Amino acid sequence: MSEPGPPLVEARGWGWRHSTRKAWAVRGLDLRIEPGERVLLLGASGAGKSTLLAGLAGLLDPDESGGDEEGVLLIDGVQTRRARQEAVRDGHAVTGLLLQDPQAQTVLARCGDDVAFGLENHAVPETEIWPKVHKALDGVGFPYPVEHSTGQLSGGERQRLALAGVLALGPGLLLLDEPTAMLDPEGADQVRQTIATVLEMTGAGCILIEHRVEPWLPLIDRVVVLEPGGGVYADGPPGRVFAEQTDSLAAAGVWVPGNGGRSGAAGRVGVGKQVVAVGRSPLLTAQGLAARRPGQEQPPVRDVDLVVRAGRALAITGANGAGKSTLALALAGLTAPAAGKLTASDALAKGAGPDPHKWRAGQLVSRIGTVFQDPQHQFVAPTVEQELAVGPERVASQKKRLFGKANPATTSQIGGLLERLRLDHLARANPYTLSGGEQRRLSVATVLATAPDVLVLDEPTFGQDARTWAELAALLVELLGEGKAVVAATHDAELVELLAAHGEVVKL
Structure with missing residues (x-):
């Protein structure tokens, strides 16, 4: 040639x-x-x-x-x-x-x-x-x-x-x-x-x-x-x-x-400053956990023991191919353990049972919210605004079946999330036409819309500029202060530093 x-x-x-x-x-x-x-x-x-x-x-x-x-x-x-x-x-x-x-x-x-x-x-x-x-x-x-x-x-x-x-x-x-x-x-x-x-x-x-x-x-x-x-x-x-x-x-x-770069941004959102968290009780406990994706014969993640606690962060790091995303999917209840156990506390399960991977979709999204490595994998609606309503509508449908009533997310709640993550000007845009950084923030917003107790995030800061990185990091610190648990699989060293100040790091 x-x-x-x-x-x-x-x-x-x-x-x-x-x-x-x-x-x-x-x-x-x-x-x-x-x-x-x-x-x-x-x-x-x-x-x-x-x-x-x-x-x-x-x-x-x-x-x-x-x-x-x-x-x-x-x-x-x-x-x-x-x-x-x-x-x-x-x-x-x-x-x-x-x-x-x-x-x-x-x-x-x-x-x-x-x-x-x-x-x-x-x-x-x-x-x-x-x-x-x-x-x-x-x-x-x-x-x-x-x-x-x-x-x-x-x-x-x-x-x-x-x-x-x-x-x-x-x-x-x-x-x-x-x-x-x-x-x-x-x-x-x-x-x-x-x-x-x-x-x-x-x-x-x-x-x-x-x-x-x-x-x-x-x-x-x-x-x-x-x-x-x-x-x-x-x-x-x-x-x-x-x-x-x-x-x-x-x-x-x-x-x-x-x-200052990313370290400067990290400092502005509180690296080294402990959050006054609401409770530290266990929400998820992994014992001898092995995890694999569908189609994998051998699990790349084995013998993991960890506890995900309310108001605490867990950063998952490691080389490419070490199994960070695979472990995140297991902790999110999206794949069944290949071995060992992942157990939800009564406070997290709220009557749904101890095994997250057995929960119905409406139960899962209101308890554990997941941001995938590729945000496009979770978009299903034609506009940004409608995308944010999908999760709350699923939760409302589940509540209606169980209790005969539902409280779907309001327009003001959705608008608040859009504004917080600098997506309000894109409310009527197709999610697939957004930039990579905008898609990542939308995927975070869709998870927050259902108010889960645990957030599992795969490379949450991918594609962010300095301003949106700092704002997203500050939001995670806020959520920790509200008693939410944050699990993040990431290569972002500054994000790991930030989360380590409010929890622990697991290196695969």
């Missing part, structure tokens, strides 16, 4: 509005990125960063999606959709996009086949495909053989696999949407080094979205900051942009290097 050189990127008054949305995700964008430039794309959560990358990859089409487009977005002077089509026809990749949600890029059952899929679609000669597959997988530190099932991957492992699929194509422009957000620290370092090596060897350009800014600065030539729903807010060399715009960037939610 003939790999192209780095392309020129141009946006002239470009804008995109998602179908069903009144506000534009991006509008009035004027931008020129020279071939081979390495750009860090910043902006508040919801500023349109992921939308711009999707546009550059040629994935936004008004005729197919029903969205609205204005202005032009060009790759080497060619409209991006046509540039993508012509590249596939000619057997190469102009751009390579790593999506914010790596699961959306997993298409085949075996890991090696998944990486080979893009090469086959680009008509790469068969003799070249598997050497490229192995090189790409080795480059990102993928820990499994090519025949390993994609269905058995953790979120972080899936992210590495998706990145390998992008790198195997050898694109002239890498479009990376938070490539290390789900990786443990060692894995994140390895991926950064792999990307640095690829850029150095190929001269490819790169547009990177990443909230963890500081480790990427040695790779970056330029910083571009987007205004939500508007154009470019700041643009220039990293040192100058961060020095001249420190206050305004911090106010907009950008993690500014040397300005």
Whole structure:
């Protein structure tokens, strides 16, 4: 396959509005990125960063999606959709996009086949495909053989696999949407080094979205900051942009290097300050607990003993593939123990019985609320506002069957949650058109709407800017003070620090 050189990127008054949305995700964008430039794309959560990358990859089409487009977005002077089509026809990749949600890029059952899929679609000669597959997988530190099932991957492992699929194509422009957000620290370092090596060897350009800014600065030539729903807010060399715009960037939610960063945000919500919690009684007790996902023969989590207490936090950490999400699902009552026991206290069960995995849906959501690693897995309604009503309506239906009456959530209660999590302006938007950070906050809001006693959260701070991170962290501390139990599976070191000050840490 003939790999192209780095392309020129141009946006002239470009804008995109998602179908069903009144506000534009991006509008009035004027931008020129020279071939081979390495750009860090910043902006508040919801500023349109992921939308711009999707546009550059040629994935936004008004005729197919029903969205609205204005202005032009060009790759080497060619409209991006046509540039993508012509590249596939000619057997190469102009751009390579790593999506914010790596699961959306997993298409085949075996890991090696998944990486080979893009090469086959680009008509790469068969003799070249598997050497490229192995090189790409080795480059990102993928820990499994090519025949390993994609269905058995953790979120972080899936992210590495998706990145390998992008790198195997050898694109002239890498479009990376938070490539290390789900990786443990060692894995994140390895991926950064792999990307640095690829850029150095190929001269490819790169547009990177990443909230963890500081480790990427040695790779970056330029910083571009987007205004939500508007154009470019700041643009220039990293040192100058961060020095001249420190206050305004911090106010907009950008993690500014040397300005306290996540640790500063954590301090503002009370790391090291004990919460006056309402009670410390046990709610869930695990004894010799083993956990596995459906389809797994051997449980990756074994012999876990822990207690989830009212008003206390439990942070679950560990390397990618250690079983953090698997343990979280078991504690949430969504999978049955593979061995051992998980027992709910009478105070939590409220007559539903001691085994959470046997509870009916209406019983479960009012006792244990779960935020999945992929928030889209729990969206079922056409609007944000309706999504928040789903859980309370299910609880009300359960109460009506049992007691002949129900008290569903009121409009004011739903409105309060939307405002608290900065989603009120998106009440009538389709959840699937939200940014990754907005979807994460919506998934948290849907759990809070049913007022459960235990919250089980899988990577709850993924995709958040500095402002929304601090607000979400402060909300968790508040919930602890109200006597709720918070369980979080996470790689976010500052979140672990915060929760450890109000509970304990389990490392798998």
